[in-house]
Amino acid sequence: MANTTLTRSIPRSGSAQVIRQPRKKLTVGKVAAIVVAAVLAVLWLVPFAWATVTAFKSEADASASKVSWVPPSGFTFDAFASVFQAGNIPLWTWNSLYTSAAITLITLVISAFIAYALSRIEFKGKKVLMTAIIASIIVPPPVLMIPLFYQMLAFKMIDTPWAIILPQVIHPAMVFVLKRFFDQIPRELEEAAVMDGASRLRIFMQIILPLSRPILAAVAIFVFIGAWNNFLWPFISTNDDSLLTLPVGLQTIKSAYGVQYAQNMASALLAALPLIVVFLFFQRQIIKGISTTGLAGT
Amino acid sequence: MSSSTVSRQTSQVRTKPTPGIKAGPSLRRSRDNVSGWTFAAPFLVFFLVFLVWPILYGFYMSLTGKSLTGANDALIGFSNYSEAFADAGMWRSLGNTLYFTVISTVPLVLVALVMAALLNIGLPAQWLWRLSYFAPFLLASTVVSLFFVWMYNPQLGLINDFLSKFGIPKIGWLNDPNVAMWSIVIATLWWTVGFNFLLYLAAMQNIPAQHYEAASLDGAGAWRQFFSITLPQLTPTTVMIVLLQILASLKVFDQIYQMTSGGPGGSTRPVVQYIFETGFTGYRLGYSAAISYIFFGLIVLVSALQFVITRRRSA
Numbered sequence: 001m002a003n004t005t006l007t008r009s010i011p012r013s014g015s016a017q018v019i020r021q022p023r024k025k026l027t028v029g030k031v032a033a034i035v036v037a038a039v040l041a042v043l044w045l046v047p048f049a050w051a052t053v054t055a056f057k058s059e060a061d062a063s064a065s066k067v068s069w070v071p072p073s074g075f076t077f078d079a080f081a082s083v084f085q086a087g088n089i090p091l092w093t094w095n096s097l098y099t100s101a102a103i104t105l106i107t108l109v110i111s112a113f114i115a116y117a118l119s120r121i122e123f124k125g126k127k128v129l130m131t132a133i134i135a136s137i138i139v140p141p142p143v144l145m146i147p148l149f150y151q152m153l154a155f156k157m158i159d160t161p162w163a164i165i166l167p168q169v170i171h172p173a174m175v176f177v178l179k180r181f182f183d184q185i186p187r188e189l190e191e192a193a194v195m196d197g198a199s200r201l202r203i204f205m206q207i208i209l210p211l212s213r214p215i216l217a218a219v220a221i222f223v224f225i226g227a228w229n230n231f232l233w234p235f236i237s238t239n240d241d242s243l244l245t246l247p248v249g250l251q252t253i254k255s256a257y258g259v260q261y262a263q264n265m266a267s268a269l270l271a272a273l274p275l276i277v278v279f280l281f282f283q284r285q286i287i288k289g290i291s292t293t294g295l296a297g298t
Numbered sequence: 299m300s301s302s303t304v305s306r307q308t309s310q311v312r313t314k315p316t317p318g319i320k321a322g323p324s325l326r327r328s329r330d331n332v333s334g335w336t337f338a339a340p341f342l343v344f345f346l347v348f349l350v351w352p353i354l355y356g357f358y359m360s361l362t363g364k365s366l367t368g369a370n371d372a373l374i375g376f377s378n379y380s381e382a383f384a385d386a387g388m389w390r391s392l393g394n395t396l397y398f399t400v401i402s403t404v405p406l407v408l409v410a411l412v413m414a415a416l417l418n419i420g421l422p423a424q425w426l427w428r429l430s431y432f433a434p435f436l437l438a439s440t441v442v443s444l445f446f447v448w449m450y451n452p453q454l455g456l457i458n459d460f461l462s463k464f465g466i467p468k469i470g471w472l473n474d475p476n477v478a479m480w481s482i483v484i485a486t487l488w489w490t491v492g493f494n495f496l497l498y499l500a501a502m503q504n505i506p507a508q509h510y511e512a513a514s515l516d517g518a519g520a521w522r523q524f525f526s527i528t529l530p531q532l533t534p535t536t537v538m539i540v541l542l543q544i545l546a547s548l549k550v551f552d553q554i555y556q557m558t559s560g561g562p563g564g565s566t567r568p569v570v571q572y573i574f575e576t577g578f579t580g581y582r583l584g585y586s587a588a589i590s591y592i593f594f595g596l597i598v599l600v601s602a603l604q605f606v607i608t609r610r611r612s613a
Contacts, residue, residue, distance in 0.1 A: 029419075029519075029520050030419060030420075030421075033416050033419050033421060034421055036412075036416060037413075037416040037417070037421055037427055040409075040412075040413060040416075040430075040431070041426070041427060041430040041431070043488075044430045044431055044433075044434065044488065045430050046456075047434075047445045047446070047449060047488065048433070048445075050445075050448075050449060050456050051444075051445050051448070054448065063454060064454075065453065065454065067454065067455075067456060067459035106344075109340065110340040110341040110344060111341060113337045113338070113340055113341065114337060114338045114340070114341035114342070116337055117333070117334045117335075117337035117338045118338075121330050121333055121334040121337065122330055122334070123330050123331045123332075123333070123334025123335060124331050124334075125335075126334060129338060129342075132350075133345070136345070136349055136350075137601075138597060138598060138601035139349065139353060139594075140545070140548070140549050140593075140594065140597050141549070142549055142551065142570040142573065142574075142590070142593070143353075143356065143590045143591070143593060143594045143597070144349070144352045144353065144356065145573070145574070145577075145590075146356060146359065146573065146577045146583055146586050146587045146590055147352040147353070147355045147356035147359055147587065148348065148352045149577075149578075150355070150359070150364075150583060151351070151352055151355065166344070166347075166348060167348045169344055169348075170341075170344050170345055170348055170349050172345075175341065200333045200337070204337075225435075225436065228438070229436075229437070229438040229439065231438065231439050231440065231552045231556075232551055232552060232570075232574075236574075236578070246438060246440075247438035247439060247440045247441075248440075250438070250440035250441065250444065251440050251556060261448060261454070264444050264448065265444070265445075265448065267444070268440075268441045268444040268445060271438060271440070271441050272436075272437050272438075272441045275436040275437075276433060276436060279429075279433065279436055280429075283425060283428070283429065287428060287432070287496060290493065290496050290497075291496050291497060291499070291500035292500075294493060294496065294497045295497055295535070295538050295539075295542070
């Protein structure tokens with residue numbers, strides 16, 4: 001038992017995966033596993049494939065009563081052309097990008113600062129503060145939507161980007177993810193700086209933060225994906241068409257275009273593209289980020 | 299020399315703050331108080347303004363007849379709550395949320411476990427499997443809804459077309475009140491199972507290899523190893539995943555609102571949508587704040603359970 005806890009507390013890097021069974025031996029069981037995994041993978045890829053095929057069809061072919069993977073009148077960029085002509089997707093993408101980036105940045109800064117205080121500084125009221133933040137992890141965002149909307153009205157922030165950004169920067173669980181990481185940084189590293197009379201701020205900026213890059217990246221990834229895809233709050237807090245984020249904008253497309261299936265799928269794919277591309281490039285970091293922050297609860 | 303011992307001493311005191319031991323000179327103490335609260339301040343401001351205050355204010359609202367039109371701000375005590383408890387619409391939507399939570403949590407945990415177990419055997423091309431299982435998690439709910447509404451289309455949809463090859467009659471995936479919630483569960487499974495899958499995979503890779511080596515020497519096969527080593531070692535992870543999934547499922551709104559708008563006939567409308575509609579379509583902010591609090595009570599109950607269980611584990 002002691003053995004397991006010991007091993008578990010040492011984070012293992014993704015590359016150090018243990019291969020449990022000799023690779024060369026292709027047993028019946030392994031073949032069966034590959035088959036099942038492949039069936040699941042196909043099932044999981046079909047919606048992407050079908051959306052892609054549909055997006056490259058003409059509207060006539062897309063709504064033909066005979067379902068076809070290869071359209072009778074060939075593949076075309078028409079749907080994408082019409083979507084670009086409507087011109088909303090780039091605007092929504094930009095809105096999503098800068099609001100999510102702002103949310104991620106503010107979250108990282110304010111969470112790292114308080115996490116450092118909770119990890120390293122003994123101050124009056126720390127226990128109470130910690131309990132309050134832990135307790136707040138359970139507050140579900142939908143419970144806040146009514147009072148928060150009313151509050152943003154009072155602040156005159158409805159229909160400004162601030163209404164989207166500011167309420168999304170509080171991630172109590174992430175504060176504790178960061179604190180736990182800071183706790184593991186050996187204090188000896190700071191002692192020399194303390195002797196030199198360095199301030200807290202300098203120690204934090206020059207010693208703690210550089211050592212914390214992996215966890216900061218993990219938190220950033222987690223927060224960014226959440227903000228990029230958030231629907232409910234941006235949907236409530238914006239009426240102005242020029243402020244719609246991608247997820248909210250797509251919702252308006254659905255009602256506006258109605259039965260334009262090829263255009264619907266083209267829009268959906270364009271909306272999905274940025275994060276999928278980012279994922280292809282940073283797969284390892286994103287997977288590690290999700291694995292380290294995911295269990296903290298949001 | 300002497301200064302180095304002093305700093306070492308104080309730093310030791312800071313590592314284990316036992317009450318009764320004075321943490322250095324009082325100057326340092328008050329400096330720590332100032333710097334502690336200064337570092338905490340930026341987060342605290344947001345925390346108070348956008349979390350603590352709305353919670354308190356929401357509760358106050360739930361005691362008033364407040365509406366979006368501004369009429370009737372007067373305190374009316376708990377009558378919103380008594381109205382809610384007699385409101386068939388609220389109970390029905392709460393029931394839908396619980397139903398969704400039950401029938402979505404089971405596959406979202408089991409399928410994730412199967413996916414992770416398959417990969418953990420050591421399949422080739424790990425990145426390919428991870429990519430296919432996890433990629434949907436990166437999509438916005440609206441994208442997922444667009445994909446599935448299209449595939450679920452009764453006349454032109456891919457799924458009914460596929461089933462018709464086996465002589466299965468057309469199914470109204472989103473139009474049939476008996477089927478709609480299951481269709482939403484399928485879409486949700488496709489969308490978010492990758493998250494649980496990653497958590498399981500990470501946990502499996504942290505199981506020390508010696509356990510498996512010892513079992514292999516004893517002649518235990520892959521199945522035996524899975525059930526007598528992997529699963530028991532995963533118990534803490536499973537508990538956490540199940541609880542987080544329950545909490546996530548209880549908050550369901552996006553994909554239902556987008557795919558069925560709660561229909562047909564209110565058969566899929568979750569409680570969050572009921573709150574949303576009461577507040578923003580019905581303009582009854584006070585009443586919808588009261589329902590928010592009833593919903594909150596449910597979440598607190600589940601979270602308390604989580605807290606008790608994780609406490610017991612770590613103790």
